[in-house]
Amino acid sequence: MKREKFMMREEKGVRYFFFPHLEETGLIIHGITTRHQGVSQPPYDSLNLAFHTGDDPEAVRQNRKLVSQAFGFDLADLVSCQQVHGTEVLKIDARYKGCGALEYGNSIADTDGLILVEPGIPIMMCYADCVPVFILDPKNKAVCLCHAGWKGSVNGIVVKGIETMKQKVNTNPEDCLVGIGPSIGPCCYEVDKNVIDPLSKNFPNWARFVKHRKQDRWMLDLWELNRWQLLQVGVKDKNIVISGMCTSCWQELFFSHRASGGRTGRIAAVCMLK
Ligand SMILES: [Zn+2]
Secondary structure, three states, X not given: XXXXXXXXXXXXXXXXXEOHHHHOXXXXXXXXXXXXXXXXXXXXXXXXXXXXXXXXXXXXXXXXXXXXXXXXXXXXXXXXXXXXXXXXXXXXXXXHOOOOOOOOOOOEOOOOEEEEOOOOOOEEEEEOOOEEEEEEEOOOOEXXXXXXXXXXXXXXXXXXXXXXXXXXXXXXXXXXEEEEOOEOOOOOOEEOHHHHHHHHHHOOOHHHXXXXXXXXXXXEOHHHHHHHXXXXXXXXXXHEEEOOOEOOOOOOOOOOHHHHOOOOXXXXXXXXXX
């Protein structure tokens, strides 16, 4: 039987996706939520997990409570950050527990990558089309979760993640297992010069990541852009799994910033070392 590369399960009334190759290490609890089974009202219906969207903060707290119960962590310990489409990656420890758990104001500022080396610290990053990337180093029992939108992808957030893991925990990229989660896909992500200019500046081989659509419009493949960078820094192809799910095609299941015209909720990637 063919092994599924990306699966969904339901736990305590919350369905979420996970990568079997990450879970099978026995080292982490992780998953990516859907937009269903929460309490938020439209256009945040219903499992919106981000405070900065304009949604009722009490609804977001209730949704986060549901997710914490599904994954089995204490909401008071949750760490989340103010994601700014940058390349800042931070190794966190127990002192950060609770930062951003219940309100946006005290979450970690200006950070798009979090590294965990201590067990029992739950982290959450929020997405609506941007790419969630999990990088697990099973040898050193460390994991990095990245938020890679087009800016983060073009500026190498995943490379920064790997480099930071090398510095902080002596990671060998060849050992790393990677899961690239649902985001807007090459089927739906049309971009113009505003994206192509910085992309082509940073990547002389940029043409391999796009398909020309018409005049000054291209379809960008963020999954391949991130996969290629990971390969360049030594991650093995066989260790990288791409979910292949497009948040715009699957807007019934996920939140899509692009497909919704901007006012929408956020799904989340959740991770904790056991
Ligand atoms: Zn699509």
